[in-house]
Amino acid sequence: MANDFSSADKKRTCTRRKGSVGAYSPSAGLTLVRRRVAQFLAARDGVPASPDDVYLGAGASDLIKALLGLFVQHVDGKPPAVMIPIPQYPLFSGTLSELGLRQANYYLDEEHDWALQLQELERSWREASQESHVRALVVINPGNPTGQVLTRDNMQEIIKFAYEHQLFILADEVYQENIISKPFHSFKKVMHEMGAPYSSMELASFVTCSKGWAAECGLRAGFMEAVRLQEGVRAALEAARAVAQCPSVLGQCALDCVMKPPVAGEPSYPRFSQEKRATLRALGERARTAHREFNSIPGYSCNIIDGSMFAFPRVEIPERAQRAAADAGLQPDEFYCLRLLEETGVCVVPGSGFGQRAGSFHFRSTILHPADEFQHMMDSVRRFHASFTRQYS
Numbered sequence: 273m274a275n276d277f278s279s280a281d282k283k284r285t286c287t288r289r290k291g292s293v294g295a296y297s298p299s300a301g302l303t304l305v306r307r308r309v310a311q312f313l314a315a316r317d318g319v320p321a322s323p324d325d326v327y328l329g330a331g332a333s334d335l336i337k338a339l340l341g342l343f344v345q346h347v348d349g350k351p352p353a354v355m356i357p358i359p360q361y362p363l364f365s366g367t368l369s370e371l372g373l374r375q376a377n378y379y380l381d382e383e384h385d386w387a388l389q390l391q392e393l394e395r396s397w398r399e400a401s402q403e404s405h406v407r408a409l410v411v412i413n414p415g416n417p418t419g420q421v422l423t424r425d426n427m428q429e430i431i432k433f434a435y436e437h438q439l440f441i442l443a444d445e446v447y448q449e450n451i452i453s454k455p456f457h458s459f460k461k462v463m464h465e466m467g468a469p470y471s472s473m474e475l476a477s478f479v480t481c482s483k484g485w486a487a488e489c490g491l492r493a494g495f496m497e498a499v500r501l502q503e504g505v506r507a508a509l510e511a512a513r514a515v516a517q518c519p520s521v522l523g524q525c526a527l528d529c530v531m532k533p534p535v536a537g538e539p540s541y542p543r544f545s546q547e548k549r550a551t552l553r554a555l556g557e558r559a560r561t562a563h564r565e566f567n568s569i570p571g572y573s574c575n576i577i578d579g580s581m582f583a584f585p586r587v588e589i590p591e592r593a594q595r596a597a598a599d600a601g602l603q604p605d606e607f608y609c610l611r612l613l614e615e616t617g618v619c620v621v622p623g624s625g626f627g628q629r630a631g632s633f634h635f636r637s638t639i640l641h642p643a644d645e646f647q648h649m650m651d652s653v654r655r656f657h658a659s660f661t662r663q664y665s
């Protein structure tokens with residue numbers, strides 16, 4: 273974007289005041305970038321957004337941890353708990369454990385394309401509430417590792433559930449640009465459209481440069497929009513962010529570019545729009561190929577991938593292999609994935625790292641490989657699974 277970057281507007285992003293990206297910024301981030309984020313959000317949702325509700329961070333992880341840190345106090349003598357999906361991105365289970373927060377699991381419904389079922393939310397809340405005070409509900413949409421995208425009706429049910437049980441919704445929406453076959457709706461927009469009382473609920477949502485068409489994960493830049501926080505809560509969050517100094521100013525500049533990509537008429541626009549279209553088209557093709565190919569392997573099943581960057585197929589592991597895994601001190605899916613790696617060079621992540629229903633086994637694979645590599649990988653997986661099954665049957 274060399275030509276665009278010379279525009280006065282872009283220059284001001286970095287050089288106003290201190291004249292260097294080597295200077296600290298305000299702890300919530302540069303005002304100019306927070307304003308840009310608010311403009312992005314307002315355009316995305318058609319709902320006003322304020323820069324004062326925007327906090328920049330070193331990726332979404334940094335901000336998710338900061339927000340979860342607000343829930344650590346006991347309520348009415350009960351320890352706090354947070355509801356998270358299973359399977360989940362392990363940032364959540366790891367952070368809860370680090371902060372001493374209890375984890376209340378709700379299971380996604382694999383038989384229905386990893387849907388988020390209301391009765392399962394109720395079950396999880398009821399069970400957790402016996403010994404804890406459930407304070408927040410984490411929703412990952414689009415899902416990692418599961419790749420589902422929530423429907424608007426489903427989101428309305430979730431919002432009503434959270435309202436009824438006075439739960440703070442943490443909407444991890446980092447894959448909102450990685451959309452394949454279903455439209456993405458933000459929680460903020462759906463809440464707004466539902467009207468009172470839901471439109472006045474607190475909410476924190478997360479976006480990052482690490483995903484989407486930018487996928488600049490090494491730059492460590494992201495933001496949280498936290499709306500309608502109570503004053504004391506906002507003050508606690510700002511104090512916590514202040515002691516963390518500020519996120520990288522270089523990362524903030526990158527976020528600024530992602531929030532305001534080239535538009536028609538600007539020199540970089542033709543190339544940008546061509547590359548973005550090609551990236552998203554390739555993602556869609558790979559998602560469809562992964563779904564088709566995994567389902568064609570006997571002993572495998574894979575739900576449709578509506579969003580994100582992953583396939584999370586279920587794998588049948590013979591009982592003898594499960595016993596061999598136990599002898600080796602490993603989970604059956606760890607054993608399987610290690611053998612797959614050793615015998616084929618294919619590297620995938622065992623489902624036990626994300627959580628899964630007892631007795632079911634999965635792994636997560638990205639779908640970002642070039643088409644020919646992906647086909648090679650699928651052929652290797654198919655051959656490996658056949659020989660593994662023969663060996664342990």
Ligand SMILES: Cc1ncc(COP(=O)(O)O)c(C=O)c1O
Nearest residue numbers: 331332333361416446480482494
């Ligand atoms: C669902 C989800 N949330 C949050 C993150 C963290 O992203 P970041 O790189 O912005 O910290 C990831 C990264 O993979 C993710 O998959």
